[in-house]
Amino acid sequence: MTRLDLGPIGVTLGVRADGGHLDDAAMLEDLGYSTIWIVGGQLATLDPLRDVIRATETIPVGSAIIPAQVYASDDVVALRRDLEATDPGRLITGLGGVHGDRPLRDMNAYLDSLDTADPPVPAGARMLAALGPRMLELSRDRAAGALPLLVTPEFTAHAREVLGDEATLAVMEYVVLESDPGLARDTVRESIGFLVRVGGYPQNLRRMGFTDEDIAGPSDRLLDGLVAWGDIDAVAARVTRHLDAGADQVVLVVQPTRPDAVPHAEWRALANALIG
Incomplete structure (x- = not known):
């Protein structure tokens, strides 16, 4: 699989009820961000992906992520079919949200349905929210690559080893542009405190060296390990890592x-600071 040409700096965009995210999308494109990723947990429908693509000119737009346990593969196929007719090559289908006893089996089955659809959603146009080694391997073998969240730079190095040289690795990084430690940590403590208890996150955090006590807090140590906070220079250094x-x-x-x-x-x- 050939790496996607995503560019070095992407950004997430949440959907706003007043539609203001469409103006935000145009602004982010003008600012020079390489890719806009639509926050999937807020998607009541897949329409915002279509709307953001049509509110911008050329920037790739990805889903971060479409939860496979919420949306049938037919929904994903229909979205891609419509957008390929009007804006070919701009949608990146980020998939994840498969939990339960056998997530690898369920994700394989979901990818099978995308492969056999008419038209298919090709492997080179999709990415997986992968954390564990087997899901990273699946991202390498059956998608363009991996889209992990809540990870350290050390995890990034490990993921690159598993993915090899050809797969794409887009790392999602929480950013708080604030130098006061208490305020920076408190800004993300609630949202990260929820996420670290979901799906495969706890197990992956333990693999990265965090303790159950860190996860239960979440502790300052965990937040400092997962979040780029501080001034522009501190955030830029974390991105560079x-x-x-x-x-x-x-x-x-x-x-x-x-x-x-x-x-x-x-x-x-x-x-x-990061794009120039």
Whole structure:
């Protein structure tokens, strides 16, 4: 599988009820971000992926992620079919959200259905939210690559070893542009505290050296290990560590310190520092 040409710096975008995310998408494209990833947990339908692609010009738009236990493969096939007719090559189908006793088997079955659809969703146009070694191997063998979240630069290096040289690795990185340690950590403590108890995250955190006590907190140690916080230079250094460890792209999951704020200022500052 040939690596996707994603560019080094992507960014996530949440869907807003007032439709303001469409203007935000156009702004992010103008700022020079390489890829926009739509936050999948907020998707009541898959329509926002179509809407963001049509609100922008050329930037690739990915799903981060479409949960396979929520959306049937037919929904994914129909979305890609519609967009390939009008905006070919711009949708990156990020898939995940398979939990339960046999997630690897269930994801394989889901990918089988995408392979045999008419038209198919090709392996080179999809990425998997992979953490464990077998899911990373599946990302290498049956997708363009992996889209992990809540990982360290050391994990990035491990993932690159598993994926090899040809697969794509886009690492999602929480970012808080705030130098006060307490405020920076408190900004993400609730959201990360929920995620670290879901699916394969606890097991992967243990593989990365975090303890059950770290996960239960979540502890400052865990937050410092998973989140790029601080001033622009500190965030840039963290991004560089992921890229040096083998990431093709670092996807910025920017969290403003003010609840419910849209991080326009942070997006601009990060673009100026990381993109130029």
